[in-house]
Amino acid sequence: MRQIESNVTELVKNKIGNRRVAEADAVKINNYRELVEEIAKLSYLNKDYLLFFRGQNYDYRNKAGSSTFYPSIYRGDYLSKKEVRHRFDILQGASRLLVDAFESRKLPGTQELKRKKYIQWSILQHYEVCGTPLIDFTHSIRVACSFALNSCVEKSAFVFVFGLPYITNRVSHNSEHDLVNIRLLSICPPSALRPYFQDGYLVGTEDVLDEYESKQELDFNNRLLAKYEIPNSSDFWGKQFPPIPQEALYPENDQVLDICKDLKFEADRELQSGDVGDFLKAWSEVESLIVGKTVGSRKRFTPQAAIRAMCKEGLIPKSLEGDFHNVRRFRNELVHAPNSMSASKFSLYMKRVRELKAILSKVLVV
Structure with a gap:
């Protein structure tokens, strides 16, 4: 994917100096309203991009000290081509099992699921069955903050902001930036509840699967606009902005979740x-x-x-x-x-x- 050409706010500029955003520490934010106002400035300065968010308990960094955001199938310090191919074999097998499970249960959306690999991958990624070439983002700041702080045991968590091309379809391909963006609310069958509660999107590098020249081209720190550190405290939300509870982000009685639990067991046993x-x-x-x-x-x-x-x-x-x-x-x-x-x-x-x-x-x- 292409390295983003971006503008940053004064807060971010003062924090990073001459470094890339990924290499610097996160900007500390006191409360949710302050974060929304900061992101509003960031959005205004980067009109050529649509902003997406990712909330995490930690700021994961590589050996060079940069924040790193790889799709799950490419994660790991020692990743041989054989291991990547093996992970894609597991993904292919899990995709087949997913289609079979939908067919046997006669679930809505089965025919489209059979035809489109991106729907298969989206479900497998979003329900954490196995690694895929896609990474989870959300278009909601509130969802990202809730993800960052739910189950967080540290004093603070992190929200990352990415600049991506504007989307035009349910599955948007952008050849100029080598990216594909999948709007889960439009592509997932209605029996998959989780994406609808999380305002979820999945993004990947277009046409790059198990063959690539440099792993760095797959790292979404190339699209990072800003990173913010938020306090793990009820004071962060205040009275006007309640967080989204865990049970809402992961709703019960989700048919696809039940299917994916069985698929994950099968995928974990795939050892060549x-x-x-x-x-x-x-x-x-x-x-x-x-x-x-x-x-x-x-x-x-x-x-x-x-x-x-x-x-x-x-x-x-x-x-x-x-x-x-x-x-x-x-x-x-x-x-x-x-x-x-x-x-x-x-x-x-x-x-x-x-x-x-x-x-x-x-x-x-x-």
């Missing part, structure tokens, strides 16, 4: 046999690094003894001993019962073994 080999290879490299290190004597240690001795001598952080044993325990479970492993659990431990390897490669000289 080749992935097991990749994990065992990475684990073998970790053990080779450990065993190949002489610690305090000339004898060779078992991996468990070596990692314990290195922690004792202060060569590596003590926390790594626990990480090592946890990953080792998972490795044994994977070897003896690979069919019992979910894809989500596998991805977590695959990430951990790669992190272990990266840390040990820096501190150990074999």
Whole structure:
């Protein structure tokens, strides 16, 4: 997608200086009315864009310190092309199961769901079944603030403002900015209640799926206009602007939610046999690094003894001993019962073994 060319308010300008918005800290806002007035100024300064919002408990940043907003299918520090293709395979399988579930229940909108992948992806993304190339936004400031503060355990939360092309249809394609914007209220079947209560939109990079030159082109910090930090306090809302309660954002008696709970269970179990080999290879490299290190004597240690001795001598952080044993325990479970492993659990431990390897490669000289 194209990098946005934007104008910022005085508050944002004073905060970011010469940096990009994504690289700077968020502007602190005291209350909801102040936020609305600030966004009104931002909207006026950026007439070429339609403003969309995203509320989060945290400001997630990459290793370079920039706020980052990837569609769920592209998230992760160590993302190989094979892993991306695997995630798209899971998405394709979940899409088929979704269509089958709609057909068997004879739900309204089934025929259109069968024809249009964006409807399938929108439901799977919005109900958190599996990763998709789309990211959730809302056109409502109130919804974004409610999302940010609901379930928040910190003293503050964050609201992010994005500038996107104006929409013209239920599914708007903009080739100039390489973006597709999906208005969920117009495209989701009526049995999917959640999008209608959240004023939801889903946005993705047009024509970019499992092949891309740079992952950075998929990061929606390219469209970030401003980020605001709001207090986790009832004083933020005041008497005139009540928040939207959790039960309203996630309504009960939602037929599609019931379907998607079953689909998520199936999607989480999609683990390919080749992935097991990749994990065992990475684990073998970790053990080779450990065993190949002489610690305090000339004898060779078992991996468990070596990692314990290195922690004792202060060569590596003590926390790594626990990480090592946890990953080792998972490795044994994977070897003896690979069919019992979910894809989500596998991805977590695959990430951990790669992190272990990266840390040990820096501190150990074999």
